[in-house]
Each structure stands twice: as structure tokens, then as C-alpha cells.
Amino acid sequence: MIRYVASRLLGAAVMAVLATLVVFLIANTVPGDPVLAQLGDIAASNPETVREWRAKWGLDLPLWERYGLFLRGLLNGDLGTSIASQRPVLEDILQYAPATIELATIAFILALAAGIPLGIAAAVWRDSWVDAAARMVSLIGVSSPTFWLAFVMLALFYGGLQIAPGPGRLDPIAFPPPDVTGLFLVDSILAGDWEAFHDAAAHLVLPSIVLAAATIGLITRTTRAAMLEAMGQDYVRVSRSKGLPERFIVLRHILPNALIPVVTLGGLAFANLLAGAVMTETVFSWPGLGRYTFRSAAALDFPAIMGITLVVSVSTLLVNLLVDLSYALLDPRVRR
Amino acid sequence: MSGAGLALPAVPTRGQRAWRRYGLAGIGAAIVLGWLLVALLAPWIAPYDPDFVDVANRLRPPSAAHLLGTDALGRDCFSRLLWGSRVSLLAGFAVVLLGALFGTLVGMVAAYARGWVDEALMRLTDLVLCFPPIILALAIAAALGIGTTNTVIAMLVVWWPKFARLSRALALVQRGQEYVEAAVVLGLRPARILGRHIAPNAVGPLVVLVTLDVGNAIITFAGLSFLGLGVVPPTAEWGAMVAEGRELVEQWWVATFPGLAILTVVLGFNFLGDGLRDWLDPKARSR
Numbered sequence: 222m223i224r225y226v227a228s229r230l231l232g233a234a235v236m237a238v239l240a241t242l243v244v245f246l247i248a249n250t251v252p253g254d255p256v257l258a259q260l261g262d263i264a265a266s267n268p269e270t271v272r273e274w275r276a277k278w279g280l281d282l283p284l285w286e287r288y289g290l291f292l293r294g295l296l297n298g299d300l301g302t303s304i305a306s307q308r309p310v311l312e313d314i315l316q317y318a319p320a321t322i323e324l325a326t327i328a329f330i331l332a333l334a335a336g337i338p339l340g341i342a343a344a345v346w347r348d349s350w351v352d353a354a355a356r357m358v359s360l361i362g363v364s365s366p367t368f369w370l371a372f373v374m375l376a377l378f379y380g381g382l383q384i385a386p387g388p389g390r391l392d393p394i395a396f397p398p399p400d401v402t403g404l405f406l407v408d409s410i411l412a413g414d415w416e417a418f419h420d421a422a423a424h425l426v427l428p429s430i431v432l433a434a435a436t437i438g439l440i441t442r443t444t445r446a447a448m449l450e451a452m453g454q455d456y457v458r459v460s461r462s463k464g465l466p467e468r469f470i471v472l473r474h475i476l477p478n479a480l481i482p483v484v485t486l487g488g489l490a491f492a493n494l495l496a497g498a499v500m501t502e503t504v505f506s507w508p509g510l511g512r513y514t515f516r517s518a519a520a521l522d523f524p525a526i527m528g529i530t531l532v533v534s535v536s537t538l539l540v541n542l543l544v545d546l547s548y549a550l551l552d553p554r555v556r557r
Numbered sequence: 558m559s560g561a562g563l564a565l566p567a568v569p570t571r572g573q574r575a576w577r578r579y580g581l582a583g584i585g586a587a588i589v590l591g592w593l594l595v596a597l598l599a600p601w602i603a604p605y606d607p608d609f610v611d612v613a614n615r616l617r618p619p620s621a622a623h624l625l626g627t628d629a630l631g632r633d634c635f636s637r638l639l640w641g642s643r644v645s646l647l648a649g650f651a652v653v654l655l656g657a658l659f660g661t662l663v664g665m666v667a668a669y670a671r672g673w674v675d676e677a678l679m680r681l682t683d684l685v686l687c688f689p690p691i692i693l694a695l696a697i698a699a700a701l702g703i704g705t706t707n708t709v710i711a712m713l714v715v716w717w718p719k720f721a722r723l724s725r726a727l728a729l730v731q732r733g734q735e736y737v738e739a740a741v742v743l744g745l746r747p748a749r750i751l752g753r754h755i756a757p758n759a760v761g762p763l764v765v766l767v768t769l770d771v772g773n774a775i776i777t778f779a780g781l782s783f784l785g786l787g788v789v790p791p792t793a794e795w796g797a798m799v800a801e802g803r804e805l806v807e808q809w810w811v812a813t814f815p816g817l818a819i820l821t822v823v824l825g826f827n828f829l830g831d832g833l834r835d836w837l838d839p840k841a842r843s844r
Contacts, residue, residue, distance in 0.1 A: 236683065236684060236687050237687075239684050240684060240687055243684065243685075243693075244693070244696060247696060247697055247700060356581075356831075360824060360827050360828065360831065361820070361824065363823075363827060364772060364776075364820055364823040364824040364827050365820050365823075366776050366779055366780060366783075366796070366799070366816055366819045366820065366823075367776075367780070368779075368780055368783045368784075368796070368799060368800075369799050369812070369815075369816030369819065369820070370816075372799060372802075372803055372812050372813075372816065373813065373816065375806070376806045376809050376812075376813075379806075380806035380807070380809075381806075381809075495691070495692070496690065496691035496692075499691055499692070499695065499780075499784075500780055500783070500784075503784065504803065514692055514695060515695065515784055518695040518696050518698075518699040518786070519699055519784075519785065519786070521699055521700060523696075526696045529692065530692065530693070530696070533692060534687045537687055538687055
């Protein structure tokens with residue numbers, strides 16, 4: 222088991238470094254020029270300024286030397302300096318990550334809380350109107366463009382009905398709770414500041430629903446399919462013939478077995494949430510990694526993009542590893 | 558013997574069975590066909606020139622003259638919506654078909670060659686799969702510069718791996734199937750074995766993935782466009798139209814209808830793909 226984990230971790234590390242190489246090559250072999258994006262037309266027309274600027278960011282060095290520099294920095298825990306913000310990329314990422322982690326966690330919990338019961342109901346009352354409704358909900362969720370859903374929710378509940386707070390993590394006039402974890406919900410509880418907690422929670426409602434929408438469908442469909450698969454097993458027929466109550470069979474026998482494939486979905490759902498975060502955060506002015514990614518991409522800030530790629534691919538690989546391990550823990554047959 | 562305690566499920570009539578089996582896919586196909594027609598006929602059915610600027614009539618709510626109102630430049634939203642279907646559908650199909658073609662080729666070669674070629678191709682596939690597609694596509698699209706072709710290229714870079722994975726798995730499975738041997742033993746002609754036995758089993762999942770994926774690609778393309786990395790500005794495109802109406806909460810029609818257009822066309826593809834999956838998968842069919 223330990224050998225397996227070690228080899229998977231090593232593989233993940235190699236993949237993550239290769240991933241930065243891919244982004245590095247893309248960044249340096251495409252026509253887009255960060256000099257133009259950063260300096261603007263007037264400054265970029267002065268060759269002296271351009272040369273100085275290139276030298277400053279190491280853009281005049283040969284390709285492989287630059288990648289070597291990046292790798293050496295990586296070993297020292299240095300992801301380079303963002304061209305746009307002029308700050309270390311790691312610092313930027315650490316600053317923006319909590320907002321995304323908070324949003325994505327709430328969205329994920331929401332998706333599970335809605336998707337699993339919906340999937341169970343769809344399987345238990347298969348081919349009924351419940352099943353059809355669950356199918357519609359999940360298909361509509363998967364088919365809604367996140368950026369549009371975000372707009373509609375804001376226009377309806379903030380602009381129209383005025384029952385939800387506007388974009389951002391807190392009211393513009395509110396002070397954030399003292400920074401401990403960067404997660405406003407946790408920090409405000411730690412500080413005992415219930416007003417801030419309420420404010421932060423209210424601001425999370427719309428974006429987390431928007432972010433969860435696509436994932437709910439995924440989880441509903443998987444739960445339903447897994448439940449149906451488990452229902453056809455012999456042990457279910459045995460339990461029925463023993464006269465066990467149907468509710469007991471569903472909740473104690475079928476569900477635990479059906480949840481295994483749902484867990485393996487975690488990795489996919491995680492990637493889904495990250496993709497959705499770029500759109501959701503842009504519309505909700507959410508100061509998280511998604512918006513940071515978009516801004517860096519638009520500014521051709523490649524040190525920042527490489528840093529994000531590294532962090533995101535490492536976390537994706539880790540989530541997938543955890544998923545595989547939890548599979549082994551949940552299913553005794555896989556363990557031996 | 559109609560047992561009083563035994564409630565037998567009502568036997569569905571022929572019509573009900575057909576509806577259950579083909580209903581959703583049929584609705585999906587109708588929606589997709591409808592949008593394809595709109596895209597094809599846009600120049601003739603659009604009441605106005607989609608790029609015609611009429612500042613005097615800007616931000617007018619939906620009316621008889623402008624079915625879906627006008628945008629911030631006084632352009633007719635309905636005409637732009639109709640024209641926008643062209644870019645979205647074209648981009649969606651281009652990404653998925655080219656991605657599927659390349660991915661399937663990689664997967665088949667890997668499965669056929671085995672050995673180090675297989676290993677190298679599959680590691681490459683894993684490599685691309687390990688970043689969330691949107692982030693890589695975002696970086697590439699930004700680097701290539703805006704434009705429909707560039708965005709499609711950026712999406713292609715991240716699109717092919719899932720097809721490579723799936724087609725490799727399918728090719729490996731079909732090679733040693735017993736039903737292939739059985740069919741041979743029964744003396745069926747090779748053409749019949751290929752056409753009626755192997756093809757439906759191997760192609761089915763690919764067709765489902767392609768169908769479900771067009772919707773996916775349309776959403777992603779519109780998303781990149783929404784972020785300003787898709788089409789060049791005056792072009793009517795749904796994602797860009799939502800972006801133009803983003804700040805206009807009072808003039809809700811500017812952003813709402815293009816989004817609804819995306820929703821319906823993607824829903825169409827998902828209905829179709831979902832129905833196809835049930836239809837092609839014998840396990841799901843037995844109902």
C-alpha cells in the first residue's frame with residue numbers, strides 16, 4: 222500500500238513538472254507577446270525600453286535556460302514573479318486561494334446534498350415522474366452556461382427581487398474578519414463576529430448555487446446508475462425475501478454499495494468546479510483563483526499562468542490519488 | 558389469477574414504449590435540427606442586418622419591431638441571436654469532430670501498436686488530461702490572440718485526450734471478444750460481423766461521447782467568448798452577447814436570450830446523446 226502511494230506520488234510529481242513544461246512551451250512558441258500586453262503601444266515603440274524590460278524578466282535568455290531557471294526556483298519553493306502584479310506568484314496564489322476554496326467547498330457540499338438524494342429517488346421510483354424530473358434537473362444543470370446562470374441569478378435575486386446581496390465576498394462597507402485561514406466563514410466564527418459570518422454566508426448563496434448547478438447533474442446521474450446496478454444484486458433479493466423493510470434495504474444495503482462510484486466521481490467534479498470557478502468568479506467579482514487565472518491569461522502573464530497550472534494540476538493529481546485510495550478503503554474487495 | 562395483493566405494473570402500450578425509448582432523443586434531435594436550420598437560413602430569416610448600428614433605438618425592450626429588443630448599440634438582438642447560431646454550432650462541431658478524429662487516431666494507434674508507442678501516447682494523453690481544460694484553453698487562447706479559429710485551435714489542444722482514452726479502450730476490448738468468435742463459428746460473413754456485431758459495440762460509446770460533447774464544446778466556446786477570448790467584437794456570437802449585456806440588469810433581455818439560446822441548443826445535444834446512450838446500451842434498454 223505504501224509503495225503504491227509512493228509510486229503514485231512520484232508519478233504525480235513528474236506529471237506536474239511536465240505540465241509546467243507544456244505551458245512553458247506554449248507560452249514561448251506562440252505569437253502573443255507579453256511585452257506588448259504589458260508596456261502598451263507607446264512604451265513598446267521604444268526599443269531601449271523593450272530591451273531593458275526583456276532583460277529584467279529574463280526574456281532575452283535562451284528557452285532552455287529560462288526553463289532551467291524556473292525549475293531551480295521551483296526547488297526553492299519559488300514560483301517566479303507575476304509580470305502583472307509584480308509580486309511573487311506564490312504569494313498571489315496564497316492570497317486568492319481561500320476565496321475559491323471556500324466557494325468550491327460550499328458548492329460541492331450543495332451538489333452532494335442535492336445530487337445524492339435526487340439520484341436515490343430517481344432509482345427507487347425508476348421510470349416514474351420523480352425519475353423524469355431528476356433527469357430534467359440534471360440535464361438542465363449540465364446544459365446551462367455557468368456565466369449566463371450567474372448573470373440570471375444576479376439580475377433576478379439581486380437586481381430584480383433584491384433579496385440577495387450583490388457581487389463580492391462581503392458588503393463593500395463591511396470589514397473582513399481578522400485573517401486566520403482566509404476563509405471568511407471560519408475566520409468570522411473564530412473571531413465571534415456573527416454579523417460578518419451572516420454577511421459572508423449570504424454572499425456565498427448565489428455563487429455556490431451557480432457553481433454547483435453543473436455538478437448536481439453529474440452526481441445525480443452517477444448515483445442513479447450506481448443504485449440501479451446495486452439493486453439488481455443477489456443480496457438485495459435475499460434481503461427482500463427475508464422480509465426486511467424496503468427503506469432498510471435501500472439505505473443500509475444498496476446505498477453504501479452505490480456510493481462507491483460516486484466517490485470516484487470526486488476528481489471529475491473537482492475539475493468541473495475549477496472550470497466553473499473561472500466563470501462564476503468573473504461574474505460575481507469573487508476575488509479567487511478563477512478570476513486571477515482569467516486576468517493572468519488576458520494579460521499574458523505567463524509566470525502567473527505557469528504557477529496556477531502547477532498548483533492546479535498538482536491538486537487535481539492529488540484529488541485523483543485520494544479518490545483512488547478512498548476507493549480502496551470503501552470497498553474491502555479492492556484492498557486485498 | 559389476478560392476485561389481490563400483487564399489483565402488477567401496467568404493461569406499457571406500444572406507443573408508451575416507443576416514447577420512453579425514443580422520446581427524449583427525438584426531442585433532442587428536433588431541437589438540434591431546428592438550430593441547424595436557423596444557422597443555415599440566418600441570412601434570410603433575420604429581420605435586420607445583425608451589425609446594423611442604430612443608436613437612436615438603443616436598449617429598447619422587446620416589441621413587435623424588435624422581437625428580442627435592441628442592445629447597447631441599437632442592434633437588433635433577435636437578428637444577432639439568429640446569426641450567432643452559426644459561430645456557436647460551427648465551433649462546437651469543428652472542435653468535437655476534429656478532436657474526435659485526432660483522438661481516435663491516437664487511441665487506435667496506441668491500442669494497435671502496444672509496447673512503448675502505447676505507453677508514450679497514453680502518458681501524453683494523461684499529461685493533457687491532468688489540467689482542467691478551461692485553464693489550459695484559456696492560456697492558449699490568450700496567447701494565440703482572439704479570433705474564432707484561434708479559440709477552436711486552443712480548445713482542440715485540450716479536447717482530443719478523452720477520445721484517445723475511450724477509443725483505445727474500445728479497440729482493446731473488441732479485439733478479443735467471444736461474440737466475435739461465436740459469430741465467426743456461426744459462419745457469418747465478415748462484413749456482417751463487422752457491420753452488425755463489432756461496429757455497434759465499438760462505435761456506440763464514441764457516438765454518444767461525440768453527441769454529448771458538442772454541447773460541451775459549445776458551452777466552453779461561448780465561455781471563452783464571454784471572457785473576451787473568442788470572436789472578434791462586431792461578430793454576433795452568443796457568449797460575447799451575454800458579455801455585452803452583463804452589466805445591463807435593467808435591460809435584462811440583452812444577456813438573457815443569447816444564454817437561453819445556448820441552453821436550448823446544448824440541452825438538445827444532451828437529450829440526443831442521453832437518448833442514444835440508452836438506446837445503444839442494452840443494459841439500460843431493458844425497460
